[in-house]
Amino acid sequence: MLSVQNVTKTFGHHTALSELTLEVASGETVCLLGANGAGKTTTINLLLGFSAPDQGVVRVDGRDPIKESIKTRQALAYIPENVALYPSLSGLENLAYFDRLSGHxxxxxELKALLLDVGLQERDITRPVSAYSKGMRQKVGLAIAFAKKAKALLLDEPMSGLDPKAASDFTQRLTTFNDAGCAVLIATHDIFRAKESASRIGIMKAGRLVDMIDPTGLDAGRIEQIYLQHMHADVAS
Amino acid sequence: MITAIITKELREFSRDRRFLTLAVLLLMLMFAASVDGWNRARSDDHARQFAEHSDHHIWVEQGENNPHGAAHFARYAFRPTPALSAFDPGVFDFAGAAFWMEAHTQNPTSLRRVEDVAISTPFAALSPAWIIQVVGSLALAVLLFQTLAGERERGTLRALAAIGIPATQVVAGKAGSVLSLVTLLSLIIFLIALGPSLLSPGLDVCGLRVLTLIGVYLIGLCAFAFVIVAISAVLRTSASAFTAAISFWVASAIIIPILGGQLAASLHPDMDEQALKNTIQLEAQSPFWTGDARGPAVAALEEKVLEEFGAERFEDLGFDREALILQAHEEFANAVYDRLYGALYDTHQAQDQVLRYLSLASPLLAVQRVSAALSETDQSAQIRFAQQSEAHRRTIIEMLNRNMMIHAGDQGFSYSAGRDLWESIPDFVNVRPSTLDILTTMRVELISLGIWLLLSILLALGLVRRALLREAQP
Incomplete structure (x- = not known):
């Protein structure tokens, strides 16, 4: 579903991605772990068509995100670190708006049911979003993504700043996407949540995918150990 | 999709405290100005009707009198209060509403409303038109400067870009919401501004004129609003968009109209009022009046009349000599008035022309000018009244002189006429221009508004589209 083949992307003299190759199949969740500047967000921007690769090929459901930007984005749902919502509108009104813009x-x-499904309390549904916590906003973001019925979901640090329970709830809800056959790509720093939600974990450093591990049978501590080995290797080099 | 964007935008406006506060303030101001405007227009109209009736009564009931004596007794031409002066007083308060039509003299207009305004009248300068042009446009600048800049700062512009909807639809939705907001606000405001006219049956409010006026305001305010949206799309932060939006408002609503007036006056300076009076007094003294030139001038006049009628002796014509001389004097003075007042009106029109072309630089100045023209409270309407009343004065004086010339025999100033003559003198009727006539005169301003609307929409759409595309970049 999501395909990045030998992609290189530079910004001026800085190489953000170097010959990156990554595949995410339908129903699969892949987490990209890496330090700031490792190239996680650049990868997501390439898939969204917000940025064009200097070399290599990017495809979403077989489409070129640059040449077919509208159709590509219609196939994608995107949840950034801070879900952007209209503060004077309620969660329900925000969802209804994005639902209409997505063509539904x-x-x-139905919309209320979606918000309840992602864990928003009934009393909060009609309150203005300006009064929402970050966790509540992320839930509305999830509901918007659900409503879009996208083929792939891209998340950029979605659990950053969430308390452990909210992060756990969020991770739980993500499994619903996999159940619906959606390909999920998460850029995160959070090893524990990556272990909890991912089918595969990619470790990125300096624009390269240095490892791709299957977390099955590994605990979070072991994953952290592998991650740190790569990071230290980076420092040593 | 476009409807969804429009609904969302209007919902956001309705929950924006700035919007609600501004709307309440605007409506309160409009209500106060509207009530005051219509009260004044109604009371002016009543006063004019009473004065007109009195003038007619006094004229007809003056009894036996010499026609030339009656010409000095004279009549007044009253300018009917334009109904829409309640909405847009223009220069009406400062221009005279009455014209004394006496023999020999083209008087300046008198009875200026501003001379009668008590200091305690709080809304003397606060007209509904001014509120829409200045306060309404300011409200639009304050409400719309965040249209794109706010979305960019909140991150929702990027969310829109990521959702996969064509930029043209977002642009159309934004344009639709701006149009809806301006139309909705304008209609409510106009309802308050013009509603009291229903309670003023004496004032003749033309439906077509009102609709045209609303249309002109809608075009002007939409053009202004789209410029603000364009500013909001091109500048990256709300703070810079606010500064630019307010700067554009200051330039359009205040600086260009005020400096335009000053520029017009400096390019085409007005004649000094006292100098004009002195010149008129000096030049309108015909040779028929007094002095050494009178004898030869009268002899030449008699000769001309004898030639015209093929008579040998003046006495054979049966004309009153004094009346003939009076009319000759009138015609001499009229030519002087035509030249001197003509030059004055030419100056005013040249000044007007400067402002007319300056309206290309400000949609609000264009609205201001068309609004005053449609309300018949602009300088042109005043000149039209002065010219019509002067023409009427000449008709009256000529009728009186002719009556005396034909009927006085050799009685001269001892001759008296009666009620029949007074009743034959027509009352002054101010002929109003049609809406089409006014629009034709205002074609430069209307073209300016059309250009502003077209360019502002194209600019806003282009920049909103560019902002969306830029947002879809890292």
Whole structure:
């Protein structure tokens, strides 16, 4: 579903991605772990068509995100670190708006059900988003992504700043996407949540994918050990 | 999708405290100005009707009188209060509403409303038109400067870009919401501004004129609003967009109209009022009046009349000599008035022309000018009244002189006429221009508004589209 083949991307003299190759299949969740500047967000921007690769090929459901930007983005849902919502509108109104823009026209009851499904309390559904915590906003972001019925979900540090329970809830909800056959790519620093949600974990450093591990049978401590080995190697080199 | 964007934008506006506060303030101001405007227009109109009736009564009931004596007794031409002066007083308060039509003299207009305004009248300068042009446009600048800049700062512009909707639809939605907001606000404001006219049955409010006026304001305010949206799309932060939006408002609503007036006056300076009076007094003294030139001038006049009628002796014509001389004097003086007042009106029109072309630089100045023209409270309407009343004065004086010339025999100033003559003198009727006539006169301003609307929409759409595309970049 998501395919990045030998992609290199530079910004001026800085190489953000170097010959990156990555595949995410439908129903699979891949987490990209890495320090700031490792190239995680650049990878997501390439898939969204926000940026064009200097070399290599990027495809989303077989489409070129630059040449077919509208159709590509229609196939994607994107949740950034801080979900951008309209503060004077309620969670329900925000969801209804993005739902309409995605070409759907769900009833109010359906939209409410979606918000309840992602864990928003009923009393909060009609409150203005300006009064929401970050966790609540992320839930609305998830509901928007659900509503879009996207083929792939891209998340950029979605759990940053969430308390452990909210982060755990969020991770739980993500499994629903996999169940629906959606390809999920998460850029994160959070090894514990990556272990919890990912089918595969990619470790990135300096624009390269240095390792791709299967977390099955590994605990978070072991994953952290592998990650740090790569990071130290980076420092040593 | 476009409807969803429009609905969302209007919902956000309705929950924005700035919007609600501004709307309440604007409506309160509008209500106060509107009530005051219509009260004044109604009371002016009543006063004019009373004065007109009195003038007619006094004229007809003056009894036996010499026609030339009656010409000095004279009549007044009253300018009907334009109904829409309640909405846009323009220069009406400062221009005279009455014209004394006496023999020999083209008087300046008198009865200026501003001379009667008590200091305690709080809304003398606060007209509904001014509120829409200045306060309304300021409200639009304050409400719309964040249209794109705010979305960019909140991150929702990037969210829109990521959702996969064509930029053209977002642009159309934004344009639709701006149009809806301006239309909705304008209609409410106009309802308050013009609603009281229903309670003023004496004032003749033309429906077509009102609709045209609303249309002109909508075009001007939309053009202004789209410029603000363009500013919001091109500048990256709300703070810089706010500064630029307010600067554009200051330039359009205040600086260009005020400096425009000063520029017009410096390019085409007005004649000094006292100098004009002195010149008129000096030059309108015909040779028929007094002095050594009178004898030869009268002899030449008699000769000309004898030639015209093929008579040998003046007495054979049966004309009153004094009346003939009076009319000759009138015609001499009229030519002087035509030249001197003509030069004055030419100066005013040249000044007007400067402002007319300056309206290309400000949609609000263009609105201001068309609004005053449609309300018949601009300088042109005043000149039109002065010219019509002067023409009427000449008709009256000529009728009186002719009556005396034909009927006085050799009685001269001892001759008296009666009610029949007074009743035959027509009342002054101010002929109003049609809406089409006014729009034709205002074609430069209307073209300016059209250009502003077209360019501002194209600019806003282009820049909103560019902002969306830019947002879809790292």
């Amino acid at each position: 026209k769900r009833s109010s009851a």
